[in-house]
Amino acid sequence: MHIPDGFLDARTLAASAVLSAGAVGLALRQCRSGDGADRRLPLLGMTAAFVFAAQMINFPVLGGTSGHLMGAVLAAVLLGPAAAMVSMTCVLILQCLLFGDGGVLALGANVFNMAVLGTLSGYAVCRLSGGLLPGLRGKLAGAGAGAWVSVVVASASCAGQLALSGTAPAGMVLPAMVFVHMLIGLGEAAITVLVLWVIAGARRDLLEDDPERSAAGWRVVAGWGMILALGLALFASPFACGWPDGLESVAQRFGFETRSVGSLLSAPLPEYRFPGLPDGGLAAALAGGAGTLAVFGVMWSMSGWLIRGRRRMSPVVE
């Protein structure tokens, strides 16, 4: 999901960079506030290094392919959204400078998708759905649903940025990216639940609600909410159809006509719509909600199975 340099236009880059700077700035202020802000510095750096190392561990999927964790929701559940956002931003900056994953110009866009949108949307879903049902099981299922949402929302925003820049038609790239990441998100959800289950076995206190960790001033929450809404409206909505001129003007200035060449493949779904529902935005919201509920259900039964298994092994754990 890392966008390389050369695929986004200046307006998309600037818009996403401004939004990410705002959100990460708020997160930094949140980390700096309160007592013992300096105490948190090693923890933030160590968390970023941890996410880096955790992303290197591969999980076998079908055939010879394998996937790995993104980790935004895992970090947010364990350390709170502000610390998670700062750590994920660090991971993305170093990935682009040390590994060449994702572009330097596109850093704002990548930070916005994975560190800002991924963390905020995933953590919001995790808190909302995790509170529905009591105990460790509800918490694990909520974190799983949040992890799924974080991957899907980040991929939708990534597709939206590519479409907005005119790199690919929205009707093709948005449904394709979202569909693939609905599957990848299941892996993210399963790994997040498994890791939290392992941590709960050794340090149950880390999963308890910690007011210091999760509390954020209303200004910070309002700012994040606004940035989340703006970002979703700008990049992840099904109406994203490109800035007014887009790639055609670029083609002209590079000296080639777009119409005369014709494409090798035509878009498979020129105007993507969810079946049976007339309104694109409403249908997307409904489908997203239904998917989140379904994932919550799957993760609920998976964590129930995990917790029962541990109780069978050692009755004292719970």
Place this chain on the structure above:
Amino acid sequence: MTGRFIDLYSRLDSPVHRLAAGAKAGAAFGVLLAAGLWPGWEVLMTAGIVVLAGVAAGRIPWGFFISRWLGLMLFILPVSLLAFFQPGGWRFFCLFLVRGGVCAGAVLLLANTTPMAEILRVLRRVGMPGMMVDVLALTCRYLFVLADEAGRMRFARQSRTFEGSRRLLWRNGASVIGQLFLRSLERAERVQAARLARGGK
């Protein structure tokens, strides 16, 4: 662990390596802006030639540079294929590939002529919040430590596990990540205690 890094030659000695870090970072950013955003083949080609000249002047081994560059192109190629979904076809494909290639080359050149610590110093000077720079520096320092620790834990697991079912591999991976988190938490506390012992705040 060291295999995937793109900055193996950041501490060589050459005229390019001796330049001020700020100048190199600024030049790299200029090349990225020109190659990534400016429409016009002349600008794109000039940027590409500047990068190649930098690699030659920096005495970075060509074999290393080309192999890492090809590795980065593996990620750029699939995104470039998006060009075939719109009117413009292979011309856009070529444009994306050349743009992405020149930008990747510029990042490789910067990483291999400027140590990370100096890049962080430049970032602080151009106004990145101090806390962010501190966290980045800490991450750089402990990245290798934790990645190696994860590798050791995984190796230990593998040498004790004889059955290779997918379910077991997932559980093992998750338990390595979970334990790694607990260990990093403890390590962060030790680092903080060491900072306090040395007069930190």
